[in-house]
Amino acid sequence: MIEVHPETTRLGWIGTGVMGRSMCAHLLRAGYPLAIYNRSPEKMESLIALGAVGCSSPKQVAIRSDVVFSMVGYPSDVEQTLLGSEGVLAHAKPGNIIVDMTTSSPKLAVQIAQEAVSKHVLALDAPVSGGDIGAREARLSIMVGGDKAAFDALEPIWKLLGKTYLYHGPAGSGQHTKIVNQILIGASMIGLCESMLYAQQSGLDPALVLQSVSMGAAGSWSLTNLTPRILRGDFEPGFYVDHLVKDLGIAIEEAQSLKLDLPGLSLAKKLYEYLQAMDRGSAGTQALILAIAERNGVVWGA
Amino acid sequence: MIEVHPETTRLGWIGTGVMGRSMCAHLLRAGYPLAIYNRSPEKMESLIALGAVGCSSPKQVAIRSDVVFSMVGYPSDVEQTLLGSEGVLAHAKPGNIIVDMTTSSPKLAVQIAQEAVSKHVLALDAPVSGGDIGAREARLSIMVGGDKAAFDALEPIWKLLGKTYLYHGPAGSGQHTKIVNQILIGASMIGLCESMLYAQQSGLDPALVLQSVSMGAAGSWSLTNLTPRILRGDFEPGFYVDHLVKDLGIAIEEAQSLKLDLPGLSLAKKLYEYLQAMDRGSAGTQALILAIAERNGVVWGA
Numbered sequence: 079m080i081e082v083h084p085e086t087t088r089l090g091w092i093g094t095g096v097m098g099r100s101m102c103a104h105l106l107r108a109g110y111p112l113a114i115y116n117r118s119p120e121k122m123e124s125l126i127a128l129g130a131v132g133c134s135s136p137k138q139v140a141i142r143s144d145v146v147f148s149m150v151g152y153p154s155d156v157e158q159t160l161l162g163s164e165g166v167l168a169h170a171k172p173g174n175i176i177v178d179m180t181t182s183s184p185k186l187a188v189q190i191a192q193e194a195v196s197k198h199v200l201a202l203d204a205p206v207s208g209g210d211i212g213a214r215e216a217r218l219s220i221m222v223g224g225d226k227a228a229f230d231a232l233e234p235i236w237k238l239l240g241k242t243y244l245y246h247g248p249a250g251s252g253q254h255t256k257i258v259n260q261i262l263i264g265a266s267m268i269g270l271c272e273s274m275l276y277a278q279q280s281g282l283d284p285a286l287v288l289q290s291v292s293m294g295a296a297g298s299w300s301l302t303n304l305t306p307r308i309l310r311g312d313f314e315p316g317f318y319v320d321h322l323v324k325d326l327g328i329a330i331e332e333a334q335s336l337k338l339d340l341p342g343l344s345l346a347k348k349l350y351e352y353l354q355a356m357d358r359g360s361a362g363t364q365a366l367i368l369a370i371a372e373r374n375g376v377v378w379g380a
Numbered sequence: 381m382i383e384v385h386p387e388t389t390r391l392g393w394i395g396t397g398v399m400g401r402s403m404c405a406h407l408l409r410a411g412y413p414l415a416i417y418n419r420s421p422e423k424m425e426s427l428i429a430l431g432a433v434g435c436s437s438p439k440q441v442a443i444r445s446d447v448v449f450s451m452v453g454y455p456s457d458v459e460q461t462l463l464g465s466e467g468v469l470a471h472a473k474p475g476n477i478i479v480d481m482t483t484s485s486p487k488l489a490v491q492i493a494q495e496a497v498s499k500h501v502l503a504l505d506a507p508v509s510g511g512d513i514g515a516r517e518a519r520l521s522i523m524v525g526g527d528k529a530a531f532d533a534l535e536p537i538w539k540l541l542g543k544t545y546l547y548h549g550p551a552g553s554g555q556h557t558k559i560v561n562q563i564l565i566g567a568s569m570i571g572l573c574e575s576m577l578y579a580q581q582s583g584l585d586p587a588l589v590l591q592s593v594s595m596g597a598a599g600s601w602s603l604t605n606l607t608p609r610i611l612r613g614d615f616e617p618g619f620y621v622d623h624l625v626k627d628l629g630i631a632i633e634e635a636q637s638l639k640l641d642l643p644g645l646s647l648a649k650k651l652y653e654y655l656q657a658m659d660r661g662s663a664g665t666q667a668l669i670l671a672i673a674e675r676n677g678v679v680w681g682a
Contacts, residue, residue, distance in 0.1 A: 184582070207592075207593065207596040207597055207598065208596050208597070209597060212596070219592050219593070219595060219596050221592045221593075241595075242591065242592060242595060244588055244591060244592050246584055246585070246588060246589065246592070247583065247584065247585075251583070251584060254578075254579070254582040254583075254584055255579075255584060255589050255592050255593070257578060257582075258575045258576075258578055258579050258584070258589050258593055258598075259575075259592070259593045259596070259597075259598045260598075261571060261574050261575040261578060262571045262572065262575045262593060262598035262600070262603065263571075263597060263598050264571065265567050265568065265570045265571025265572075265574065265575075265644070266567065266568060266571055266598070266600060268567045268643075268644035269563060269564045269565075269566065269567025269568055269571075269644055270564065270567075272563050272567065272642040272643075272644050272645055273560045273561075273563040273564045273567075274560075275640065275642075276556075276559060276560055276563060276631075276634075276635060276638070276640060276642065277556070277557075277560050279638045279640055280486070280556040280559075280634070280638060281549065281553070281556070282548055282549065282553060282556055282557060282560070283548070283549075286546060286548060287548065287557050287560050289544065289546060290509075290521050290523045290544060290546050290548070290557050290561070291509065291521070291523075291557070291560055291561045291564060293521065293543075293544060294509040294510050294514070294521050294561070294601065295509055295510070295511060295561075295565060295601050295602065295605075295619075296509065296560075296561045296562075296564035296565050296568070296601070297600065297601040298564070298568060298599065298600035298601065298602075298603075299596065299597050299598070299599040299600065300597065300600075301564065301600075303597075317597075329578075332578075332582070333578060336578070336581045336582060337676070337677075338577065338578060338581055338676050338678075339675070339676060340574040340577075340578065340672075341570075341574075341647055341651075342567070342570035342571055342574050342644070342647060343574055345643055345644060345647060349643075370642075373641070374639070374640050374641060375639075376640075
C-alpha cells in the first residue's frame with residue numbers, strides 16, 4: 079500500500095465546484111502536488127493560481143496521479159468520469175486509489191470497485207456531509223466504504239478535509255450511509271416547513287416560535303440554521319433542491335432494492351418534485367416552504 | 381394585578397403526574413404554599429411530605445389558591461377540571477389566575493379564557509416542552525398565550541420551572557406554539573426511524589452510522605437522544621406514544637380549521653396509530669421503529 083505524503087504522493091481531483099474547490103485548496107496548502115479537471119474550465123482558475131495543474135480531461139488527471147478524487151454531479155457523471163473509455167480507471171496504474179466523493183448510487187460504487195479490482199486499482203466511495211461551509215472549514219463528515227487498506231492509507235487526506243471520517247464497510251457502504259443522512263434531512267425539512275406554515279397561519283410570530291421550540295426535543299440543525307433564512311425570505315442555495323431530489327431518488331431506488339417502503343422518504347421526494355415544478359430547482363432546500371404553502375393555496379410571508 | 385411572592389401568593393396545582401410532581405417540588409422549595417389535587421391520590425404523597433396540602437377535588441384547590449395550575453391528560457380532562465360545575469373556574473375569585481399547562485386544544489384555551497373573563501379571572505395557556513428531565517431540572521420551554529399582564533405577573537414562577545418562557549399572544553397561542561413543536565417532533569421521528577431501518581437493512585452498523593450523521597445537517601435532538609435507546613432496544617417511555625397521538629390529533633384538527641393540509645403531520649399520526657394498534661401506546665415515542673419495521677415485514681434489531 080502506498081504511503082500518502084506530500085513529497086511522494088501525487089493527487090488528482092475531478093470536479094472543482096463550490097465544495098471541490100475548497101477541498102482542493104486544503105490539499106494544496108498541505109503541500110500536495112495536485113492535478114485537476116473540471117468540465118467548465120473557468121472553475122479551475124483559482125486553484126491553478128494556488129499551484130494546481132489544470133488538465134484537459136479525466137484521463138490527463140489519471141495519468142499524472144497516484145490517488146484520484148472525483149466530486150461531480152450525478153451518477154451518470156461519475157460513471158463517465160471513472161468508467162468511460164477516456165475515464166480515470168482506463169488510465170490508472172496498479173496500486174492507484176480512486177475515491178468517489180460524489181453523493182451517488184451504492185450500486186454504482188460496487189460496480190466501480192469491481193472494475194477497479196480487475197485492474198489492481200483500489201476504490202473507495204466517500205460522500206460527505208457538511209456543505210460548502212463544512213468544506214471550507216475542513217469540518218466535513220466523510221462516510222467511507224470500499225477497500226479498508228486504502229481507507230487507512232488515506233488518513234492524512236481525511237484529516238485535511240474533515241472533522242469526522244469513518245469506515246462503514248465494503249464498497250457502497252459510504253453511499254448507503256449518505257442515504258441515511260439524506261432520509262433524515264428530507265423528513266426534517268418537511269417538519270420544519272409544515273410547522274412554520276402552521277405558525278404563520280395560526281397567527282403566531284414564527285421568529286418567536288423558533289425561540290420556544292429550537293432548543294428542546296423538536297430541535298435540529300435544519301431548524302436552527304435554515305429557519306432564519308426562511309423567515310427572511312432567503313432561498314439562496316446552501317444545498318440545491320435539484321441535488322436533494324437526485325439524492326432522494328437514489329435513496330428510494332435503493333430502498334426498493336431492499337424491499338423497503340419508506341413513506342416519509344417518498345413524501346419528501348414528492349414535495350421537492352413539486353418545488354422543482356415551481357421552477358425552484360436551483361433554490362436552496364429551505365425553499366420547500368414555498369411548495370408547502372402553494373399546495374395549500376397560501377402565500378408564505380404574507 | 382397580584383404580586384406573586386411566597387409570602388403573599390397561595391398556589392394550587394391539579395395533576396401531579398411525573399412532570400407535575402417535579403414542577404410542584406420546585407414551587408415548594410421556593411417557599412410557596414401549595415394546594416394540590418390528583419385523581420390518583422397516591423401520586424400526591426411525596427409532595428405532601430414536602431409540605432403541600434392534599435385536596436379532595438379541583439374545587440378545594442380553587443378555594444385555597446390565588447393562582448391555579450393544571451397539568452392533566454386530555455382536553456376532556458382540562459374541560460372537566462377547569463370548566464365543570466365542581467371545577468376551578470366555578471370557585472375562583474375575581475383577580476385569580478388559572479394556568480393550563482396541559483398540551484391541549486387552542487380552541488379550548490380560547491373558551492376557557494372567555495369564561496374566565498366573565499368571572500374577572502385571568503387565564504393563560506402554557507404548555508411546555510422538555511419532558512420529565514426538563515421538568516426535574518427546571519429547564520422546560522414554557523409557551524404562553526392569554527392575558528399578557530398575568531404572564532408578566534407570573535414571571536417568578538416561570539423562572540422556577542423553565543429555562544425559556546415566552547409570551548406568544550392571545551389565548552390559544554401557547555397551544556398553537558406547542559402544536560408547532562409537535563409537528564416538528566412527528567416528522568423528526570419518521571426520519572429517524574426510516575433512516576435507522578434503512579441502515580440496518582443495507583447491512584450498515586447503525587451505531588457507527590449515527591456517529592457519521594448526527595453532528596451535521598441531519599442532526600437533531602431526537603437523533604442524538606433517542607437513537608441510542610432504539611439501538612439498545614430500550615422502548616421505555618420518556619414521552620408516551622398515546623400522548624403524542626393525542627397531540628398530533630389536536631394538531632390535525634387545528635390545521636383543518638386553518639384549511640391546511642400537512643401531509644407529514646398526517647403521516648406521523650397514521651404511523652403512530654399503527655404503533656398503537658401494535659399495543660405499544662404506553663411505549664416511548666422511539667418505539668416508532670417497531671411500526672416502520674413491521675409495516676415492511678422486517679424485525680428491528682434482528
